[in-house]
Amino acid sequence: MNIKIIPGLLSTIRQLRKHENWTRSQLEASQADGLKQLRAHAYAHSLFYQKFHRGLMDRPLNELPILTKAMLMENFNELVTDSSIRLEKVREFVSGNADNQRYLDRYWVTATSGRERNPGFFLFNESEWIAMIASFGRGQEWSGAKVNILRRRKMATVASISPWHMSSQVAVTIKTPLTPSIRIAASLPLENIVQQLNVWQPDLLIGYASMARILAEEQLAGRLHIAPEKVFTSSEVLTDETRRRVKAVWGDEPFNQYGATETADIAAEYKLCRRMHIFEDLVLVEVVDQQYRPVPHGEYGAKLLVTTLFSRTQPLIRYEINDSVRLSAEPCSICGLPFVFIDGIQGRVEDALSMQSAKGGQILIQPLVFNRVMDILPVSGWQVIQETDSLLTVLLSGAVNGIRDDVLSDAIRKELALEGAVIPLIKVQHVTEIPKNASGKAPLIKSNIHQDRMIA
Numbered sequence: 001m002n003i004k005i006i007p008g009l010l011s012t013i014r015q016l017r018k019h020e021n022w023t024r025s026q027l028e029a030s031q032a033d034g035l036k037q038l039r040a041h042a043y044a045h046s047l048f049y050q051k052f053h054r055g056l057m058d059r060p061l062n063e064l065p066i067l068t069k070a071m072l073m074e075n076f077n078e079l080v081t082d083s084s085i086r087l088e089k090v091r092e093f094v095s096g097n098a099d100n101q102r103y104l105d106r107y108w109v110t111a112t113s114g115r116e117r118n119p120g121f122f123l124f125n126e127s128e129w130i131a132m133i134a135s136f137g138r139g140q141e142w143s144g145a146k147v148n149i150l151r152r153r154k155m156a157t158v159a160s161i162s163p164w165h166m167s168s169q170v171a172v173t174i175k176t177p178l179t180p181s182i183r184i185a186a187s188l189p190l191e192n193i194v195q196q197l198n199v200w201q202p203d204l205l206i207g208y209a210s211m212a213r214i215l216a217e218e219q220l221a222g223r224l225h226i227a228p229e230k231v232f233t234s235s236e237v238l239t240d241e242t243r244r245r246v247k248a249v250w251g252d253e254p255f256n257q258y259g260a261t262e263t264a265d266i267a268a269e270y271k272l273c274r275r276m277h278i279f280e281d282l283v284l285v286e287v288v289d290q291q292y293r294p295v296p297h298g299e300y301g302a303k304l305l306v307t308t309l310f311s312r313t314q315p316l317i318r319y320e321i322n323d324s325v326r327l328s329a330e331p332c333s334i335c336g337l338p339f340v341f342i343d344g345i346q347g348r349v350e351d352a353l354s355m356q357s358a359k360g361g362q363i364l365i366q367p368l369v370f371n372r373v374m375d376i377l378p379v380s381g382w383q384v385i386q387e388t389d390s391l392l393t394v395l396l397s398g399a400v401n402g403i404r405d406d407v408l409s410d411a412i413r414k415e416l417a418l419e420g421a422v423i424p425l426i427k428v429q430h431v432t433e434i435p436k437n438a439s440g441k442a443p444l445i446k447s448n449i450h451q452d453r454m455i456a
């Protein structure tokens with residue numbers, strides 16, 4: 001039973017609250033100590049790290065090699081610090097287990113999307129799992145909704161329902177004692193999702209950014225009748241228009257969160273400043289360019305390197321995540337948290353479109369480029385689909401009269417020209433609903449020519 005992790009969880013949440021009052025130098029001292037312990041553990045118990053960091057064990061973090069997901073999976077059995085863990089057995093366990101069992105009776109398992117050719121598997125022992133759940137709890141608390149065992153809020157999560165997706169594991173764990181929770185598959189027909197939410201009446205609503213926008217539209221149309229105290233979004237870029245729509249129907253903008261299957265939440269929006277502060281007491285984050293060179297605060301990088309300080313079973317040291325973010329150059333002057341904040345997310349590299357450059361070769365067009373044009377349209381939903389190198393389809397749903405397709409394609413052409421792309425043919429199509437993918441997301445940007453992209 002998971003009830004037994006509750007005391008540890010509550011004490012970890014209390015501990016994390018204290019860290020918010022740290023000074024920057026207290027934080028840095030704790031990071032240095034956490035990193036030292038993590039490395040010592042990895043060097044003592046992981047055959048992989050003994051080889052991977054050979055000759056570098058005394059070097060600073062930024063001189064260590066980068067760990068990709070492919071490397072992590074190729075070296076899985078040597079990387080884990082418990083030699084009784086075998087990848088083949090983990091795979092078997094995952095495919096055969098539906099009852100929220102622990103692998104080897106002691107490990108929680110999550111996996112990245114099954115749509116990938118090689119999904120990643122991540123194992124957590126009890127204290128790691130508590131740290132993961134506590135990081136989600138902190139994300140909730142930063143919105144102003146304190147985790148309180150006597151005032152249990154009803155939670156509804158509309159997301160991927162594959163039991164091995166990180167968010168579903170968390171929902172299962174905190175279900176009974178802390179938060180009564182339902183989980184609705186985002187891939188269900190919309191009427192069905194709306195009906196379940198109407199019955200459940202959640203206090204906390206959690207979903208992909210695109211789903212939050214769709215649900216806000218449903219509320220506006222009079223089909224959905226819920227009054228969530230807080231709305232949380234994650235996994236996709238949250239646009240200004242989605243913020244406005246959620247605020248218009250439920251009184252407050254959504255709180256955006258940023259996380260990964262591998263690391264739990266990395267950052268969450270804080271109530272006082274509405275900025276997304278990084279959980280720097282739990283993870284070390286480095287922003288780097290395509291060649292892994294450090295990018296100064298205030299500039300966009302191409303990737304993030306994440307070191308999870310509490311990881312022990314599967315130590316993550318300079319683990320690569322393909323997101324383009326910009327960290328604040330200055331500390332936050334509003335809230336006083338010691339943690340840096342993310343002041344811009346251009347999007348996941350997997351959401352960016354690779355297009356032909358006018359100068360030859362390929363360039364990456366970030367979702368932001370399309371958001372600038374699309375997000376201000378009077379429509380309930382939109383999607384840009386790269387069909388081929390020379391054709392983009394733009395889907396619009398719920399468009400009010402007055403949108404001129406030719407003006408819209410012109411505006412997109414201009415943005416792409418500014419980016420230096422070879423301009424493809426642009427077709428605008430009006431649809432009744434933006435189609436959702438297998439995990440229930442209705443991504444704003446989608447490519448049909450790069451199917452093998454990783455979906456976190």
Ligand SMILES: [Zn+2]
Nearest residue numbers: 273275332335
């Ligand atoms: Zn702040």
